[in-house]
Amino acid sequence: RGTQHVCRLVLFSVSKTNVHVCQGANSYGQLGQGHVEDQSDPRLSDTAPLQNKAVRAVSGGGGHSVVVTENGEVFVCGQNDRGQLGLGHNADISTLQLCPSLSQRVTQVACGWDFTLLLADYGRVLACGSNAFGQLGVGQTVTHSADLQVVERLREPVVSVAAGLRHSLAVTHSGCVYQWGRGLFSHAKRALSPQPVPAHLSSTVPTLVPGLEQKTPQLVSAGAVHCMCLTGDGNLFLWGSNKHGQLTAKEPFLSSPTPVKNSLLGGEKVIRVWSGWTHIVAQTETGRVFTWGRGDYGQLGRQILMKQHPERQSAGPSAGGGNQEACLPAEVEVLHGATHVACGSEHNLAIVGGCLLSWGWNEHGMCGDGSQTDIFQPQLVSGLRPLLIGCGAGHSMAVCAATTDSRQNSAMTPLE
Template sequence: MDPPRTKYVLYTWGANSFGQLGQGHAEDQVEPQHVDYGQPSRKLRAIAGGGGHSALITESGELLVCGQNHKGQLGIGHVLEIVTFQLCPLPGNKTVQQVSCGWDFTIILTDDGQVLACGSNAFGQLGVSPQIKHTAEPHFVKSLGESVISIAAGLRHALAVTGSGGVYQWGTGLSSQAKRALNPQPVPAHLISQEPCLVPGMDQLTSQKVAAGSAHSVCLTATGDLFLWGSNKHGQLCSKESFLPLPSALDRSLLNGESVSAVYSGWTHLIAQTESGRIFTWGRANYGQLGRQGPTDDATSVDSVSSSETSLPSEVKTLYGATQIACGSEHNLAIVAAEMRTG
């Protein structure tokens, strides 16, 4: 008998109104379904989901996209919707290290540490000139003066971590909630800037990765700690406060004392993978986006979140050891290795 070999399979599930699941149609999927991304012989380096679009990065650094494209968020030079994954060519034939999809925009990190952005710029979420309202061609975010190692796109804001460990934020997506929550105190600059702005409170830490939701931000440090800030309306920050303007550390006891190796964020839910490979989810559950049973009504709020079981991290055992995970607005993608025997 031949030794076991590993086959990597792409699954997508959840909301699919614009074909963002890449399944060739626009019907929602409650359970994970296998997806053909047109290149079965190529492993995927990374996967990502946004408001109504999704993206894949192949092992060779090619970018594949599908879904909603009305603001040019697929970066393919036009604004037509696509329901199966197609190639997105980049300026100078650059290869891609990471991609993050916002509501109607996309942030792309190249292998040489440069950042590109496409789609809507109505809230400064592209980090480029405010004169650009939207673009179907990826533009470089030139004001990030040094090499970048991690990026994240939220609803209408974005984040980046530079090689020196600095955390930057831009886009005004959190400004309205911040003003209401902090009034009469002023809103910190990083929550209202249309160009990359340094996030305070992280300078003594070694930041490695960022993630973003509709109105919250997350940063993972080299020591495996999570820092969260922004809106806590659906319990996604595991805090008693309705809004956190500055980064606040997540208590490790909520993850059985384990350090975090990876973190992912939907609009109002979070997924964390711990050092042992366990997968924890928490936050909003109205579309089944937590991958586990929980309250399905939409009553979760600041007042009720403390008593909701979804506001605390809980393990999804079927995703144990996942090699890649990504969250869209209210849908998720995951790659899980399975042993196959032949002969």
């Protein structure tokens, strides 16, 4: 499966009395610890560049990480072969380094496989890294960029951005949803043939996603080859690949946003949603947490009656080889009332009752239990008092309250 990965957006705050720990894949120095060795136990990160700075957001891609501070500064580390760190060069960096070229304050960040999106003041979107699939939104003349590019075709302020492996999404202040990047094109072409592929699935510049008019879009999120939009009235819309049943539909591909039936979520409105590569986690208005999609690495956090195999899952629900039980949302009761959830590619973290839980794919030790064995139900990561959390596809991060517990201090001793 390798060590390349993508991670989702996470927000948190820190102070001088908190500690930042991480574990998991570190092939390119994306943990920011000054080396490239994987870590299967939580270890202190080198946050010296962030001293006395509150952190607002962190995101990671195929091998890179990006940290945004409360005052809008951007710090980066990890893989940089396509310029995804926005430093103006292509050298990898194993400790956090300030991105010096920014002239405006950044408020959000989202990372794809080998590209980065930054949401800056006044709702402007900046992009850097690979543009092989048009995922930067600047047309096809640029193959990749180590310098930040303004996504000029987004002509009104943006309030939310998301990045999949090779596609991007944005919601504007007026509630329009835009998509760009050809990462879903081949999937759409196979599924929709002989019908043409809709423009929003094949464009290298931001293109309006149809079907969300008058739906009050507020937030977008992205999986490997699927898209999500959460509206202000608590409805969740999904489109893209349904290879693992993550769209709760029978069709192998949905070209336009389709709502998830509220009856599948206890009849309740959705207030928060997170996505891994091929699985989805949603929280409803009463605090219930539902999961669905691919589950053969334990990423759903619940027992599934039908035995799963990756090769059978890949057949998809429409081919009769997928697990129909996993395709439908089901509640994970131990996660009820979670104050935050973070999804990696196929693993997850959650804060429940002030405790840190982890589950799912664990090949690189990103679940933080010292092993590389997949975890099929949420389990306690002992010795940590998490305040906020985040995941890369193959690594995990947590901002924790400082403690005098000797076991925690031992577990988090930085490697020499």
